[in-house]
Every structure is written in C-alpha cells, then in structure tokens.
Amino acid sequence: MILWSILIGLAICIVIGMPISFGLGAISLFIFFYSDYSLSTIVSQAVNGLDSFPLLAIPLFILVGEVMSAGGIAARLVRLASAMVGFVAGGLGQVAVMTSMFFGGISGSAVADASAVGSMMIEPMKRHRYSGPLATAIVVAASVVGIIIPPSIPMILFGVVTNTSISQLFLAGILPGILITVALAATTYVQSRKNGPGQPFALPELITALKDAFLALLLPVIIVGGILSGVFTPTESAAIALIYAFCVSTFVYRSLTLKRFFELCITTGRLTGVVMLLLAFASVLAWLLTANMIPQQLVVSLSAITDNRLLLLLLLSAFLLVVGFFMDLTPAMVILAPLMTPVVVKLGIDPVYFGVLMSFILGIGLITPPVGTVLYVGCGVGKVGMEQLVKSLLPFYCTLLVLLALFIAFPGLVLWFK
Template identity: 85%
Template sequence: MLWSILVGLALCILIGMPISFGLGAISLFIFFYSDIPLSPLVDQAVNGLDSFPLLAIPLFILVGEVMSAGGIATRLVRLASAMVGFVAGGLGQVAVMTSMFFGGISGSAVADASAVGSMMIEPMKQHRYSGSMATAIVVAASVVGIIIPPSIPMILFGVVTNTSISELFLAGIVPGILITVCLAATTYQQSRQNGRGQPFDFGELVSALKEALWAMLLPVIIVGGILTGIFTPTESAAIALVYALLVSCFIYRSLTLKTLFGLCITTGRLTGVVMLLLAFASVLAWLLTANMIPQQLVVGLSSLTDNKFLLLLILSAFLLVVGFFMDLTPAMVILAPMMTPVVVKLGIDSVYFGVLMSFILGIGLITPPVGTVLYVGCGVGKVSMERLVKSLLPFYFTLLALLALFLLFPGVVLWFR
C-alpha cells in the first residue's frame, strides 16, 4: 500500500494536481480497492480537524497579516536598522534581523519573505545590492520564521504526532538564534562591498526602540506566556491577535475595518488550503495505521540500521530530496506520522526530530523546483529563478552546515529540555 501511495503522490505532482486533491483521490482509490465502506472517510477527515491546537494556525496567519498592514512590521524594520544598520552590508543585516523579529510573531516563512521583501528589497537595490543578492538575503532569512517560536510547521508536527507544541516551541529558540547569527555572518561576507548602510546613531536607536516598543511586546507575549506556562500556544495566538489589533487600530491608528475585513478573507483562503490538506492526510493516516504500515516501516528501517546518527542521516537526506519536489505543509502532514515512530523506537526525542524536520523542510522552501518561498522572492524582488538560486548558493552551504551541527549535537536543539 505504501508504494502505491508514493507512486500516486508522484503522479499527482507530475500532472500538477494540488496535493490535497491528490490525497483525497488516493484515499478514495484505496477505499474502493480494499472494499472498505466510505463512512469512515468523512469521520476521519472531520476528526483530523477537530483539534484545539489547529486553531493557532489561522490566528498566527492573521497576526502576520495585521502586522504587515497595521504598521507593526514597519516599526520593527526601523528598530532593526538602528540596531545593525551600521555594520558592513548594513541593510542586509537589517533584513536578517527583521526576519527574526517577524518570524517571532507570524510563524510562517512565506509571510516572512513576502512582508520583509516588500519593505527591504527595493531599499537594498538602491544601496548597490544586486536584485538577486537582495532577494537571496530575504529568502534565506525567511527560514528563521518557521524555527523561532511560534512556528506553524511545528504546530502541524505536534498535532499529527501528538507531540507537545509548547516543548517544540521551546526547542526552536536556540536553533532559531543560531540560524539568525549564521545567516547574518554569511550576509556580512557576501555584502561587504556595499559598505556601511548608515552611521550608528544612539539617538535613533532610542527613538526606534520607543516607537517599536508596542510591537516588540508581541513576541514577548507569545514566547513569554508559553515559557511561563500562563497559556497554551493556541491561547497565545489568540491573545497576540487581540493585542496586534489593539495596537494597530488604537495606538498606531494604521488599520481600518475595511482593511481588516480583507485580511480576514486572505487568512481564510490560506487556512482553507492547509485544513483541506490536513483533512485528507488524516484519512490517509487512518488507512496506513489500519494496515500496520507505520509498524512495518519501523521494522524495516530498524533492520537497516540501529545507529541513531546513521538513521537520522538517512531520514535527513530523504527529507532534503522531498523538499525539492513537495511543499512543507503536505510533506509534514504526510511524513511526520510515519517517520516519528521510527525515530522514537530508537530512542530519539520526538521534540528534537520535530525541530529537525521543520528545519530540513524549511530548506526545501527555498530550493528549486518547487520552493514556495523562491517563487515569492522572484515575484517581490522581480528577479529570475536562475539568478536568485545562484545568489543563494552561499546561504545553502550555511544552512547545510547548521543541519550538520544539529545532527552532531542534539543538545543544541534540546537546550531548554
């Protein structure tokens, strides 16, 4: 059955069918072929969405939309510019720092690249950055958005594998900071010829900090509330949304009801895509479990090797290849339930694997031919795919070096465990 599902998915990708529809078609085929009544199909699809943590996804998406439209993101850019804009290749550093700030609120690499790119790429071009390099910096930095908490991929991983989302968020803090620092170092190396973006101005830093103070409280509310156990990730998303709306509407006064309605429509569309995919993936997961496929996979891979590092190396290489051809969300909801029992069987922490899987599939978002963030970058930066990928090469090496670090030293990921 597993091979028929994989072949079916490959065919869906080749003909350009949306993955969610492909999963539905494959599930229907298995139901008819196995002569199983269709009644469990609807039950399992609904049960797959009947999860309180999933409510965090549309809430965090809407928080990101409100940030972009409500002036919060603009103030974060100004603060990042005051903090690191004086470094060689200063605007590139600003883009990386802003991505970390934005990712600490939205939890989405696509939203990160779109919002930061629309604000930073044109100014970077005006400061002698090539269009491809400016876009490459923004695209590479967007990976931080799905590692630093909150993280939509980690929410999905937690839901489909019954792993604590709070612990996943905590485990993403140190890797997220490391990724930011290493990407900033790569940006420095690649953009030194662009000189200093601006002289350091302590007065500007104080002014930017005062103006962005309300915006900076958002990640504090999200991460601090989870760390202290005051509220769950889902509750933190709801509180963050209320806070973002209050700040944007009544303090910055840059968000109208008409604009908010449009943001809700956009959020609904994005959420619908994710939920439809998750519904059909839940049906497929039920079929796999009923046919003992995860157990067979555990036995098969365990017989291949009982070395933890070697197994993680094999799975990491497989996920990197998957990332070339499949978007992060379908890859996460399809593969996480199958792979997690395998790694847990060998004594590997599921929280560690969740962060690792999110990072590897995040790299897939910025690699051709299917990388979603690549296409966002090409559109925002107005550059060709070929030029963008060429400029991304140093960042690919940095991210792969970080992956090797996380594989060799799991304690880096599990720092707060």
C-alpha cells in the same frame, strides 16, 4: 501495497501538477474503493483530523502576520533592526536578517516573512548598490528563521499529527532560531561587505526606534513568555497575540481600518482552507497507514538497515531534503511526520528534537527549486529570475546545510531550552 499506492499516487500528482490536497483525496477514494473499508470512514476520519483545538492556532498566527504587515508593526520592527545593526558593513542586509527574526517571532510563517520583509527591504537594498538577486537571496534565506523561532506553523502541524507537545516544540526552536539568524547574518556580511558600511550608528536613533517599536516587541514576549510561564497554551497565545496586534494597529498606530481587517480575515480564511483541506485528507491516509500497521513495518525495516541513531538521522535528513525539492512543506509534514516519528522514537530519539529538525529541513526545501514556495515569492517581490536568485542563494544553502549537520551531530543545540 497501500504505502506504495500512496507514494505512486503522490508522484503522479506532482508530475501532472495536481494540487496535493486533491491528490490525497483521490488516492484515499482509490484505496477505499478497492478495499473492504466503508466509504463513510473517509468523512469521519477527515472530520476527526480537523477536530483539534491546537489547529486553531494556525489561522490565528496567519492573521497576526497579516495584521502586522498592514498595521505598521512590521515597519517599526524594520526601523529598530536598522538602528541596531544597520551600521555593520552591508548594513541593509543585516537589517533584513534581523527583521526576519523579529517577524518570524510573531507570524510563524516563512512565506509571510519573505513577502512582508521583502516588500519593505529589497528595493532599498537595490538603491544601496545591492544586486537584485543578492538582495532577494538575503530575504529568502532569512525567511527560514520564521518557521524555527517560535511560534512556528510547521511545528504546530507536527505536534498535531504526532501528538507531540507544541509548547516543547516552540521552546526547542528558540536556540536553533537564534543560531540560524547569527549564521545567516555572518554569511550576509561576507556576501555584502563590498557594498561598504551602512548608516552610522546613532544612539539617539536606536533609543527612538526602540521606543517606537516597544509595543511591537511585546508581541513575541506575550507569545513566548506566556507559553514559558504556563499562563496559556500556544493556541491561546495566538488568540491573545491577535487581539493585541489588532488593538495596537487600530487604536494606537491608527494604521489599520475595520474594512482592511475584514479583507485580511478573508485572505486568512483562504489560506487556512488550503491547509485544512490538505490536513483532512492526510488524516484519512494516516488512518489507513495505522490500520495496516505501516509505521510498525517501517520501524522493523529501518531497524534492519541500521540501529545507529546518527546514521538513521542522516538517512532521514537526506530523504527529507530530496522531498523538499518536489513537495511543499505543509503536505510533506502532514504526510511524512506520522510515518517517521515512530521510527525515530523506537531508536530513542526525542520526538521534539526530530520535530524541530524536520521543520528546519523542510524549511530549506521552501527555498530550493523547483517547487520552493518562498523562492517563487522572492522572485515576485524582488522582480528577479529564478536562475539568478538560486545562484545568489548558493552560499546561504551551504550555511544552512552546515547548521543542519551541527544540529544532527549535537542534539543539545536543539534541546537546550526543552
């Protein structure tokens, strides 16, 4: 009864356009009011849900991405990507994909990736005979890499709500992130080769760009290298990355002022507040579900349908793809991950593998209509219509779905570095 109340309540929220965080709060109040639970439990569980040290990494990585964009680091990464792959047919498209991988290796956010890379790459691509929808589609599709290659904000959320190692999630995202980048680069080549060759390859320019971006490239090395070596945790890596990005942008590149940094902190605070409010009420619902043994009941129900791991993953993946059409990644992750993870673990599926898979599937949802957040960001930055953009994205959807099938069929592709 409780699970159905939550699902029906979420459906109503989506239909009437109520923010999911407010909807979760209203659903919690409704269930508590008509049950024997004390209302004070809502407050205590909401606070307990936010009392987690790893959650501190979310605002820190968001702020790192903001500092990158405003402090000149992102622009240097674009120049490096241009020198590396700009000579390929449809070179600017390849540059956009490569830059998204660089940027995603620091910010951990698909929205930040699409916004930053799109603002720098879409207009130049239009001037080089790319249609507006195609240029925007390349940037939007490539933004999915930002939440797979470490660091990843969705993986941090998954780790917090399911008690899964965030460090192992980050490590497991390395190879899938690289494979997604290569696949999207190949799709971009096919879609944009009619635009002719890019700029001629110039070794001196590559060397110069590499020198100019050297300090920027140290950021992902600090984040991933520190975690791999065990020197610091993902949260500590976020703090160190922020200090490093701030110092480089302010004192070396001299493109970030204290006033601008303060404005970025305010923006980050607003974004973080939305995520934390959502997570607080999701924690209340998670407590309700656990207290009523809903996850255990789901395990029994799904086990009765099938005990085949592959079939179960296909069913859950199809369900998550549908969810991604109507719900943003963050609420979908914090609501569904605690429900689904016990089910897959019961059948012997590695929770780290499922965390990466879930992040990827919900990441696809970010670029699909009607609720895809990154889709709307792309329409705004690229100044294109939704229908035109979705049409140009069709080949990229196919590529991402093929990759999803490969990750399901060959789990070793995800767990290679774990």
